[in-house]
Amino acid sequence: MPSSIRLSVKRQDTPTSSPYWEEYEIPYQPRQNVISVLMEIAKDPKTRAGKATSPVVYDRACLEEVCGSCAMRINGVARMACTALIDSLEQPIRLEPMAKFPVQRDLSVDRQVMFDSLKRIKGWIPIDGTYDLGPGPRMPEPERQQAYEYSKCITCGNCLDVCPQVNGRSNFIGAAPIAQARLFNSHPTGAMNAGERLEALMAEGGVDDCGNAQNCVRACPKSIPLTTAIAEMYRATTRYGIKKLFGT
Amino acid sequence: MANERIVVVGGGLAGLMTAVRAAELGVSVDLFSIVPVKRSHSVCAQGGINGAVNTKGEGDSTAIHFDDTVYGGDFLADQPPVKAMCDAAPGIINLLDRMGVMFNRTPEGLLDFRRFGGTKFHRTAFAGATTGQQLLYALDEQCRRYEVSGLVRKYEAWEFLGLVRDVDGNCRGITALDWYSMKIESFPASAVMLATGGPGIVFGRSTNSVINTGTAASAAYQDGAHYANGEFIQVHPTSIPGTDKLRLMSESARGEGGRVWVPRTQGDTRDPKSIPEGERWYFLEEKYPAYGNLVPRDIATREIFQVCLQGYGLGGRREVYLDLTHIPRKELDTKLGGILEIYEKFVGDDPREVPMKVFPGMHYSMGGLWVQFGKNESTGALDETSSKNQSTNVPGLFASGEVDFSIHGANRLGANSLVSCLYAGKIGGPAMVRYGRETSSKLPAADGAFTEAKKRWDAEFARLANVSGPENPHVLAQEMGDWMTDNVTVVRENGKLKETETKLQELEERWKNVGLTDRSGYANREISFINQLRNMLVIARVMTRGALMRDESRGAHFKVRDLSKGVTEENALPRDDANFLKTTIAEHSADGPKISYAAVDTSLIEPRARKY
Ligand SMILES: Cc1cc2nc3c(=O)[nH]c(=O)nc-3n(C[C@H](O)[C@H](O)[C@H](O)COP(=O)(O)OP(=O)(O)OC[C@H]3O[C@@H](n4cnc5c(N)ncnc54)[C@H](O)[C@@H]3O)c2cc1C
Numbered sequence A: 001m002p003s004s005i006r007l008s009v010k011r012q013d014t015p016t017s018s019p020y021w022e023e024y025e026i027p028y029q030p031r032q033n034v035i036s037v038l039m040e041i042a043k044d045p046k047t048r049a050g051k052a053t054s055p056v057v058y059d060r061a062c063l064e065e066v067c068g069s070c071a072m073r074i075n076g077v078a079r080m081a082c083t084a085l086i087d088s089l090e091q092p093i094r095l096e097p098m099a100k101f102p103v104q105r106d107l108s109v110d111r112q113v114m115f116d117s118l119k120r121i122k123g124w125i126p127i128d129g130t131y132d133l134g135p136g137p138r139m140p141e142p143e144r145q146q147a148y149e150y151s152k153c154i155t156c157g158n159c160l161d162v163c164p165q166v167n168g169r170s171n172f173i174g175a176a177p178i179a180q181a182r183l184f185n186s187h188p189t190g191a192m193n194a195g196e197r198l199e200a201l202m203a204e205g206g207v208d209d210c211g212n213a214q215n216c217v218r219a220c221p222k223s224i225p226l227t228t229a230i231a232e233m234y235r236a237t238t239r240y241g242i243k244k245l246f247g248t
Numbered sequence B: 001m002a003n004e005r006i007v008v009v010g011g012g013l014a015g016l017m018t019a020v021r022a023a024e025l026g027v028s029v030d031l032f033s034i035v036p037v038k039r040s041h042s043v044c045a046q047g048g049i050n051g052a053v054n055t056k057g058e059g060d061s062t063a064i065h066f067d068d069t070v071y072g073g074d075f076l077a078d079q080p081p082v083k084a085m086c087d088a089a090p091g092i093i094n095l096l097d098r099m100g101v102m103f104n105r106t107p108e109g110l111l112d113f114r115r116f117g118g119t120k121f122h123r124t125a126f127a128g129a130t131t132g133q134q135l136l137y138a139l140d141e142q143c144r145r146y147e148v149s150g151l152v153r154k155y156e157a158w159e160f161l162g163l164v165r166d167v168d169g170n171c172r173g174i175t176a177l178d179w180y181s182m183k184i185e186s187f188p189a190s191a192v193m194l195a196t197g198g199p200g201i202v203f204g205r206s207t208n209s210v211i212n213t214g215t216a217a218s219a220a221y222q223d224g225a226h227y228a229n230g231e232f233i234q235v236h237p238t239s240i241p242g243t244d245k246l247r248l249m250s251e252s253a254r255g256e257g258g259r260v261w262v263p264r265t266q267g268d269t270r271d272p273k274s275i276p277e278g279e280r281w282y283f284l285e286e287k288y289p290a291y292g293n294l295v296p297r298d299i300a301t302r303e304i305f306q307v308c309l310q311g312y313g314l315g316g317r318r319e320v321y322l323d324l325t326h327i328p329r330k331e332l333d334t335k336l337g338g339i340l341e342i343y344e345k346f347v348g349d350d351p352r353e354v355p356m357k358v359f360p361g362m363h364y365s366m367g368g369l370w371v372q373f374g375k376n377e378s379t380g381a382l383d384e385t386s387s388k389n390q391s392t393n394v395p396g397l398f399a400s401g402e403v404d405f406s407i408h409g410a411n412r413l414g415a416n417s418l419v420s421c422l423y424a425g426k427i428g429g430p431a432m433v434r435y436g437r438e439t440s441s442k443l444p445a446a447d448g449a450f451t452e453a454k455k456r457w458d459a460e461f462a463r464l465a466n467v468s469g470p471e472n473p474h475v476l477a478q479e480m481g482d483w484m485t486d487n488v489t490v491v492r493e494n495g496k497l498k499e500t501e502t503k504l505q506e507l508e509e510r511w512k513n514v515g516l517t518d519r520s521g522y523a524n525r526e527i528s529f530i531n532q533l534r535n536m537l538v539i540a541r542v543m544t545r546g547a548l549m550r551d552e553s554r555g556a557h558f559k560v561r562d563l564s565k566g567v568t569e570e571n572a573l574p575r576d577d578a579n580f581l582k583t584t585i586a587e588h589s590a591d592g593p594k595i596s597y598a599a600v601d602t603s604l605i606e607p608r609a610r611k612y
């Protein structure tokens, strides 16, 4: 058992300033995770060399991997910090912000693009209103179970961070929103507007830009079958395109 | 009505429902949240949402749901809103279903329902074990639709700091802080909704998200809003102890057949699977044959606490078994997958194979901002068209969701919170719109109030940016949390409550000597936390004073004469309807909370003894 926990954090003071690394060391305690260690450091923020510093800035809320806030690169891998258990990580543990999103400060990044993508694909069921209009459409339970997998997406951004197609030169929408289009198109009411979502996925930066690296599905903390969704949406857009071409 | 604009603070279920309902009426909404709304705490809710649909032929009805809720809350809730909520609940579940929530289904393709605590019926709709996440997303999606159409404008990563009140005391808007640029601005509104959730972090570690500091409610309280029933804090019977958080093990685990037990022999260290049935003590099933493991939370919590005090905790520790291992794997995966994964990820054991180890953890606040409702005087029912609904004592300020005190009385039943949040938003949004229309031509000019409010907060944050005392805010917060957890949760005793009051005052003094380690002018979360900490200390005093003054036991408030004699009925003060069938109302003053009591509306169900 190690006697201490060592962290190395890539920090950045503002969106435009240059990054720098800082090291910290705190006494070992069993069953810690990356967030609980960052919380501990904030109680007396100083570097390993003993120099006073400021607490590391990062995003977190639920601490149980359901809010999607705390995604970062841990020992080089994009994942959720709250479920990154110290006992299973090689030390010193290296923390960096995700690289595909603009850094705000330290480990906190701006993921607004992900919410904007949900607008792009019209990620909602267009209900008539909130008035009491009776029950929704029936759905077979096996289909529901499949769809449920996609509704667990926490918009963390890991799938974008690991995707080689998401880079400064492309505007590939990424796996998460494609899977959301799959979710809404499979809902009986959502299916009524399936075409609109498919058109969004056929536009520039859509499903065609997937390079099939399959990193996304491995990086997803919720084990969502992202590549299955991409393949399905790819086929659906092709079918839709042909249909549209021949006007049938 | 060209520029009707309301402010909604909070993008959990209550806030999003408010925003959607107001936008649907064509009113513009400014929506504020410290985190992107999709990351709000509502996402954590696991088990489900109640609505009496009687699809299992058990004879359930909204009237029984109403009675279960009032009885479960030990008669402390004003009854007309409870009845209205229970009547609306099946419709709310239908609405969510139409919004696309992937609720579990029966073989016929209809919504499936499970059992939860405090009822004998299958009344809880669920989407796996991530119901809150699914519900929040559905509302988030509807809200995004209005964002695209231009009616909703989001201010995410903005923190509410305080109210803007005009010369007559009307709430005319809010002041908020941009979490990145650290800029402070005031925003006008024809009405303001606070839907800022619960105060779990006042207790240090709880089942809540770490953003649930109660800071917004406390700020509104300090700006004149009344806080009601603050002493009623729900401690959930089953959470997974952790150093950063007490992760919830949802009641749905027991709803699906989970059993709570300890070995009959104290200090028995055998592998749980090798302990024969006869040597296990299923103490809840033994003591409460009718409800078994599904007695209401306050009762289950006290029983687990007492069993551990008597030395039956696992290995002498404060832990008991919650056992699912007798249920088939496949069934567990489709119905409880999400929560079993949490246990597996954080503890490392597979709960399908090994009984889980759990202990009670702070979970929910029944108390909150005092709100009223419009009453139809001829029928006695809640009037859904009234602009009074969900309004606080400050004109123009509304509250809904966990931050308001209504519905749950002295103890909340499982799966009743999500429905209460949605119901509050459902009636609250239209009430705000109506209020705005009723008052728009009558209110005084408020320009001065906005400049004043901004000036006040600019000055306060400029001051905080320079504090350099020896106290670390996170250390103070931890002390507050430890004291509150030890003395203001499962068992209360007057001596301890007095000591806690003194301690909180000491912490308030030490807060004045707090020092900043972060001098940055960009995304400085420490400054914001120091401000939140003061707000938490203020609300902690409200809870403690309320508990001290309430000399009875009721629901989650369990007061004993002598702490050393255990958590037993004999040692407890009895419920005292003559003196305390009353809502506690706290009003802020410079020297702590001023407490008064208001009558509870028990016009529909006669209070009776609560025995399970
Ligand atoms: C682990 C867990 C499981 C649960 N399971 C269930 C269940 O199965 N069934 C059930 O009925 N209930 C359950 N509950 C209770 C239920 O989840 C909550 O009571 C409910 O979600 C609260 O919703 P809300 O809209 O009031 O607040 P929240 O969802 O907490 O939202 C609060 C919002 O306010 C914002 N906010 C807060 N302060 C500020 C500020 N100062 N400035 C700006 N914005 C601010 C936040 O960003 C957030 O958007 C559970 C609770 C927990 C802790």
Ligand code: FES
Pocket (backbone or CB within 6 Å): A059, A060, A061, A062, A063, A064, A065, A066, A067, A068, A069, A070, A071, A080, A081, A082, A083
């Ligand atoms: S803090 Fe919510 S996912 Fe990690």
